[in-house]
Amino acid sequence: MAVNLPLPRAEDLKPVAGFELGWAEAGIRKANRKDVLVARVAEGSTAAGVFTRNRFCAAPVQVCREHLAAGKGIRAIVVNTGNANAGTGEPGLANARATCEALAKALGIAPEQVLPFSTGVILEPLPVDRLVAGLPAAIANARADNWLAAAESIMTTDTQPKAASRTVQIDGKTVTLSGISKGAGMIRPNMATMLGFIAMDAAVAQPVLQALVSYAADHSFNSITIDGDTSTNDSFVLVATGKAGVAVERADGAAFEALREAVTSLAQELAQMIVRDGEGATKLMTIRVEGGANVAECRQIAYAVAHSPLVKTAFYASDPNLGRILAAVGYAGVDDLDVDRVNLWLDDVWVARDGGRHPEYREEDGQRVMKQAEITVRIALGRGDASATVWTCDLSHDYVSINADYRS
Numbered sequence: 001m002a003v004n005l006p007l008p009r010a011e012d013l014k015p016v017a018g019f020e021l022g023w024a025e026a027g028i029r030k031a032n033r034k035d036v037l038v039a040r041v042a043e044g045s046t047a048a049g050v051f052t053r054n055r056f057c058a059a060p061v062q063v064c065r066e067h068l069a070a071g072k073g074i075r076a077i078v079v080n081t082g083n084a085n086a087g088t089g090e091p092g093l094a095n096a097r098a099t100c101e102a103l104a105k106a107l108g109i110a111p112e113q114v115l116p117f118s119t120g121v122i123l124e125p126l127p128v129d130r131l132v133a134g135l136p137a138a139i140a141n142a143r144a145d146n147w148l149a150a151a152e153s154i155m156t157t158d159t160q161p162k163a164a165s166r167t168v169q170i171d172g173k174t175v176t177l178s179g180i181s182k183g184a185g186m187i188r189p190n191m192a193t194m195l196g197f198i199a200m201d202a203a204v205a206q207p208v209l210q211a212l213v214s215y216a217a218d219h220s221f222n223s224i225t226i227d228g229d230t231s232t233n234d235s236f237v238l239v240a241t242g243k244a245g246v247a248v249e250r251a252d253g254a255a256f257e258a259l260r261e262a263v264t265s266l267a268q269e270l271a272q273m274i275v276r277d278g279e280g281a282t283k284l285m286t287i288r289v290e291g292g293a294n295v296a297e298c299r300q301i302a303y304a305v306a307h308s309p310l311v312k313t314a315f316y317a318s319d320p321n322l323g324r325i326l327a328a329v330g331y332a333g334v335d336d337l338d339v340d341r342v343n344l345w346l347d348d349v350w351v352a353r354d355g356g357r358h359p360e361y362r363e364e365d366g367q368r369v370m371k372q373a374e375i376t377v378r379i380a381l382g383r384g385d386a387s388a389t390v391w392t393c394d395l396s397h398d399y400v401s402i403n404a405d406y407r408s
Contacts, residue, residue: 014177015147016176016241020146021037021144022138023038034152038079038103038135039199045242046203048213049115049236052235058086063093064116067113077115077117079117080117080131120156171246177199177262177266178200180196181271181273183195183274195236200241211251225275226393275392278392279399280398288376289302293381300334302390304328304329304331338383341382346378
């Protein structure tokens with residue numbers, strides 16, 4: 001059961017002109033479920049992406065990077081779930097390329113204009129024949145208002161689809177943005193076992209779009225963690241179709257800043273949906289570290305807290321054993337940290353002051369906060385003006401059960 005995450009409604013998800021989505025049931029891993037997604041992208045669109053840093057990156061990730069670098073203009077996206085096509089060597093690369101070739105032939109475009117994505121079980125051959133057989137159905141039902149079905153078609157251990165939309169006014173015109181994401185476990189940047197896709201109808205020069213997607217990823221998908229594992233397939237792609245009559249050609253100015261805010265806000269919502277739907281999650285925790293000497297050390301400490309099994313299980317149990325948080329701050333690796341200047345809050349409860357228990361802190365106050373479904377942990381280092389925020393979830397019995405049974 002996701003944490004305070006209502007199901008998206010199809011009527012709330014806005015069509016993006018120049019971007020059509022279709023799905024199919026191809027039986028990639030299980031029968032009678034949506035498991036193939038095709039997106040048709042209008043000619044003249046631009047695309048940019050960021051991808052996993054795992055050295056065992058999946059075959060489709062390698063092909064995506066090649067096709068984006070080729071600069072021929074992206075005209076289609078294809079996603080399969082149930083099989084990651086990772087750890088599959090040269091045959092996996094051949095299957096990813098064969099998928100692009102089949103979709104390109106069906107759409108009358110070049111294979112280099114297709115971006116392939118896969119998610120699911122690692123180290124198993126991709127049933128490419130089934131995937132290719134599903135492409136005609138996905139192409140046939142492609143529509144601009146298919147965002148909810150698209151979100152459903154990329155799920156793995158997700159308990160519900162993840163999708164959202166935005167509009168922003170730029171130069172007196174409305175720009176529409178819609179996006180989907182998937183992920184529930186093996187989540188930790190850079191990036192996580194997640195897929196994220198956002199389309200918008202502004203016209204954005206490709207270098208500017210790359211700056212947008214990198215900034216948005218750093219403040220969203222690269223600021224979440226569920227279990228500390230970095231996957232092989234993580235991808236976040238941003239597409240600009242140019243159909244709104246709004247052009248953003250420079251990475252500065254009011255138009256760029258407005259668009260960056262809209263993209264980042266939407267990416268954050270999609271990223272937080274992943275954490276809210278974390279495997280076995282019962283609570284969403286916001287870890288904010290402030291007063292650091294630089295952003296890097298703030299993130300380092302935030303992740304130490306967010307990854308700690310002792311911290312995460314304490315939150316699951318609503319047990320205010322908050323010394324575990326201070327311990328994680330201490331072992332995060334900031335060697336010159338002055339612990340006598342560290343302060344800690346749970347929401348409005350001041351727990352630790354200047355490195356020790358606050359004299360007015362009462363455990364019942366800590367427990368009151370820890371029983372909530374959403375909790376903010378704020379850590380002040382007293383070293384400077386930098387800050388960073390990471391979103392995570394608790395660690396429950398169900399996390400073990402889900403991952404023990406994943407291939408069953």
